Amino acid sequence: MNELKLPFGFRYAATYAGIRRDERDDVGLIAADRPANAAAVFTRNIVQAAPVQIARDHLQSSGGKISAILVNAGNANCATRTGEQVAMASCRAVAQHLKIRNESVLPASTGVIGVELPPHLLTNAVPTLVEALSPDGFESVARAILTTDTRMKTASEVLSFSDGTVTVAGMTKGSGMIQPNMATTLGFVMTDADLPVGFLRDTLTTGIAKSYNSLTVDGDTSTNDMVTLLASGAAPCKLRTKDKRKVGDAIGRVLQSLAKQIAADGEGATKVVEIEAIGFRSDDDARRIARAIANSPLVKTAVAGSDPNWGRILAAAGYSGASFNPDRIDISFQDVLVCRNGLAVELDEAALKTKLDSHEISIRIAQSGWGKGSARFFTCDFTEGYIRINGSYRT
């Protein structure tokens, strides 16, 4: 991992507001020096937390001009009597102390569902946060938003142009959010490029499809998921159309790095798994197959045990809903062909098992001579640690 670079125009702060039981930072504030152009994507779950609803409203009513994000961990502020009041009050407190408009504040929450969040915990923390805002506070916020994550997840990229540099930096939280687990994902990406709201929206939509949505699946998301993209315009560069495209690509890479870090940090995970499906009738069919494999507990436990059990891969593809010819299927683990035309390949199983002890596992399923549909999915292995973490998360 390269050293983290931060864009101009943003300040950050985190503190302990008393929401978590253990005393570590549980609330963070991201503030733009001047209203930033903004876009966001939200959960498609039918049950949506109050902060998600309010963030969507504020993004709309402000015309995509956002000055601050207030985020807390430890409580999802979802399915509670006072959810909306709590989120509104926290936005008002931020607006008051930063002397900005209510609707330029986005609230975000992650944590347990259905437990009332005492409103004063957030509002009381706001003065401390505003006081502490600093261009160097990025990582303190990146740490404050973590829940069952075992490590901080950040990524950045710097692009050089003739008149200066543009920086993109992002932070995310999520582990065990890998579908079908649907724990909350939050992602906050900032850039100092000067980019219009429409461009940010398109860039985020495209970038999410190839990153977060190749972990989770449209619709199969938690009540609180949210990824935002803010552009301060504080970089000294005047970007031409093709420069903007380069910045858009950099944003895509930052999103993909963040998503991969989530896969690698799946609850109890010891391995990150990349699943590639190629040669199917359509991208959609390939996606179904890659997703069914990524979601199969039998496949994920086999990966944990370094067992090249391709029968489970084939069977998962078989119930994915995609159509294919089983007699034309090749399956590889770590680029070692284990199944050709639906049948076992003779191989040195001990050597392959050793290769499967790696932290990065690749699985490829290909249909020969049938189509051009392809897809790529990320997941993690399934270990006993997953059960331990989730059996006792709340209590």
Added chain:
Amino acid sequence: MNELKLPFGFRYAATYAGIRRDERDDVGLIAADRPANAAAVFTRNIVQAAPVQIARDHLQSSGGKISAILVNAGNANCATRTGEQVAMASCRAVAQHLKIRNESVLPASTGVIGVELPPHLLTNAVPTLVEALSPDGFESVARAILTTDTRMKTASEVLSFSDGTVTVAGMTKGSGMIQPNMATTLGFVMTDADLPVGFLRDTLTTGIAKSYNSLTVDGDTSTNDMVTLLASGAAPCKLRTKDKRKVGDAIGRVLQSLAKQIAADGEGATKVVEIEAIGFRSDDDARRIARAIANSPLVKTAVAGSDPNWGRILAAAGYSGASFNPDRIDISFQDVLVCRNGLAVELDEAALKTKLDSHEISIRIAQSGWGKGSARFFTCDFTEGYIRINGSYRT
């Protein structure tokens, strides 16, 4: 569990054919004294094992007249070069020794996929099996078909009519077959009632929907799944239409008992969970919701930890694809209301946790005043044992 009763007209035998590594019976034979009327349901996986394809063919070409079922554990006979030959040779051996037609033999297999099954292992075992056939061998077959199961699963029922009794008895295997795990399920149900093939087919279709398919889901099945229903007609009763209906109901109850035993014996499971969804727009919507809850690893780990985490239930319902009003949702664990109208209910959490230490857990999600759609699903909890079993099943 009541004492097992067996129908007239069938004999059973099991032996060790050398397919499993450990020396316990791995092959079983069920033989009808005279050709029995038969129906069967098969996996909808696009990848189907050779014995499934041949059983389907034989059922069709024999016009539903079946004299024998040869079943093995330890090898699925799927995705191998010689699958069809092996299954055909084993049917031929049975036909020869029982002096019946090839197509009146149904083959069935369960075990690892993609490993060649040496044909002589099955054919060599046939003379021993035929020799050992006995009306009392039912449980020896029920034990021979088990794989990761921790216990034998059988059920029976006796119905009295004016001219005598009719008996229904079934055996099944499967654990961890609970969707999305898709390990193989086999089920063999026998009755001595005199019932036509069409009636058996209808009874099996209806019965499966309310039993096995409320564990797994249409299409999300393994490569080898198969449930058969044989009627010998050896009972002394002449059944009128309403008597037949009674026998059909008994068959349904036997299927449901077998399916519940599978749920209770999920790999590593310590609890069986019954999920009821009521008050939704349609049965289909209710089914989606019950299924999403049943399949959520977060819900299943919470149940293992006796944690009444209704937020995970609500969130799973929210991504199920069904539409509902979150503000009208009530959720109960063990008949204790924990969420009313989408909000937490004050309760004695310690007392509820104690109730959740039971082996039988009920979860109900209800929408008030919206619809009549309802569904019921069975599943099990998700423990560290599941991971242990599946991480090292093959190797």
